[in-house]
Amino acid sequence: MFTTPKGRPTLCVIDLEALRWNYHKIREKVGPRIKIASMVKANAYGHGAPCVARALAEEGCDAFGVATLEEGIGLRQAEIRSPIIVLAGVYLEQLDQFFEHDLIPVVHEIDGLRRLDAAVQSRGTSLNVHLKIDTGMGRIGLPAAEIGSWLPELKKLKSLEIDGVFSHFSHAESVQGDYTRKQLEIFQGIVSRLRSENISPPLVHLANSAATITLPSAYFDMVRPGLMLYGVYPSPAMTGQIALKPVLSWKTSILQLKKVSPGTSISYGQTFITQRESLIATLPIGYADGYPRLLSNRGEVLVRGQRAPVVGRVCMDLTMIDVTDIGETKPGDEVVLLGRQGNAEISADEMAGWSNTISYEILTSIGARVPRIYYHSKKER
Template sequence: MTITPPGRPTRCVIDHRALRWNLKQLRAQVGPRVKILSMVKANAYGHGAVAVAKTLASAGSDAFGVATVEEGIELRQARIKQPILVVAGTYVEQLPELLQHRLTPVLHEIATLKALDQRLQQLKRTMAVEIEVDTGMGRIGFRGSEIDAWLPVLARLKAVKLQGVFSHFSDAESANEPYTKKQLNDFNRVLERLRAAKIIHRASHMAKSAAIVTEPNAHLSMVRPGLALYGMYAAPGLRKQIELRPVLSWKTAIIQLKQVPAGTPIGYNRTFVTKKKTLIATLPLGYADGYRRLFSNRAQVLVRGQRAPVVGRVSMDLTTIDVTDIKNVQQGDEVVLLGRQRSGIIGADELASWANTISYEIFTSIGARVPRVHNFI
């Protein structure tokens, strides 16, 4: 049952059946022996981390990935029991929270790794951690090519227990990309060096959504999908290999209809002026909800299954569309900003193209004030 909050009709509807379906498709790609760590950072890519993680946990997700300690605590407080990896930075001052909530930090460089080990020894505690190896992203992580410098540090750790080693692909969206092959080879070489040095760890992982499909050799002991769980393709070419179902729809409704004559300016700075008699509908959402200002005079929405253009500037809380061509349109009509309506569809990739961005940014920019309505059946 979908329970829609009363009042402002702007909301995201999250389809948990599609979420379970997507996890099942990913499971089919990797087989039963490879673990799946579901990336639910950034509020599960804007879909609602707690509800999403609960569904994925009950559908067989083996672990979860978040960016921050705070995101991990939110999951623990919601009784998520699976291992939770904190991928985007470790701060030694958060050690009490990491220990209390059994979160697994990722270490990226020597200084923090040593500081963590020392602090744990002082507390007479041990802790499982993972390390990230930079094989070609050039951001955080121990550089694979500098393993001679950091491997001896790993070997001397006392309280820190290495549980996993991972790396991240830069460009895995198409199959047979030489850079992807090179990253995987470099990572495998690092794993061999660790094995040779008898630095034992249980998990090694590398594949995000795209690589799960394009690079089966990168499945290793675990994969880390994000975008695919939410039903989106990291590249159009992947459609042929896996059937994913979009999870999030973004909807609102018309709160006012206004017939205006030719020559009427619409919105801030008069960027749109009607050329003929026009029916303008106003929608109760704006850039403060994540409906980007770049959509002004570019994006389209669905009304009664038909497309209607956004006209004038998107304001902070309101957006105007031209519904002159929509037959029988009425105040209160549902408007779909992202998703399906009758035979019409606006995908996250299309929405992203109107703001020169990617679906990831569209999802994670949907504002906190937009209720997520979870449909579990």
């Protein structure tokens, strides 16, 4: 059950049962021994991190990944007790808060490692960290090829405990290619070299969603799924390889209906002029809600189980659709922007295609002013 807020009807419904289902599909896939670190950064890919993380923690999720200190604190405030890895690292000014909230920073360059070690040592304590290795992603991480220069530094650490070592694949959508295989080999080489030098972090991890679905050799001790938890496949080719259920639906309802004559201009800039007598519905959703402006004259929504086109430019707070062919409609009728209505469905991938981006960006861009309403099953309190 869920209750909708009074007033503006633009909201996201988050189906926590689907989330739990997806989590268990991942658990089935990786087996009982591999840990699962659920990626709940960026407000759990737009789904609302506190509720998502609580639901996953109840299902036994081993750890969580966030991008920033603030996201980590948010999880602790939501009473998440599991290990939380802060992927984008630690700024020394934040160190007290890492201790206060028991967060695990990622360390990704050698100067930062040294400074962090000294700062922790000066507190007379120790800190668990995860080491990030750049095996070909080309962003943060200790360069794999330069292991000869940074490995000796690891041996000098006095106060940092290397709890984990990990890397990240460059191909988020598919990990079938040679480049991925090369990254995997490089990472295996790094782990072996560390072990040969008696550095054996308990948690070795590499797999994102795509690798969790298709590349068991990348599981090591822990997988780091993000997108698939939310029921979205990293690529259409993976659909059916694991049975995921979409978690988020984005809805609104018709604010105003207008019958207009042919030749009427709709929205800013006269980019849509009606060619016939038309029924135009205005929706209380705009780019300030994260509804992409690129959907202007390109996107579609669902009304009465049918597709209606977005006409004219998406505005900051309002968007127009053409419901002339839908049949009887009235203000207050439900409009689905993303998700299912009757037998019709608009997926995050389809919306991403219209706006020339990826599902990740669609989900994480849904604005803060769109309430997230949680579908509560009997398991929820």
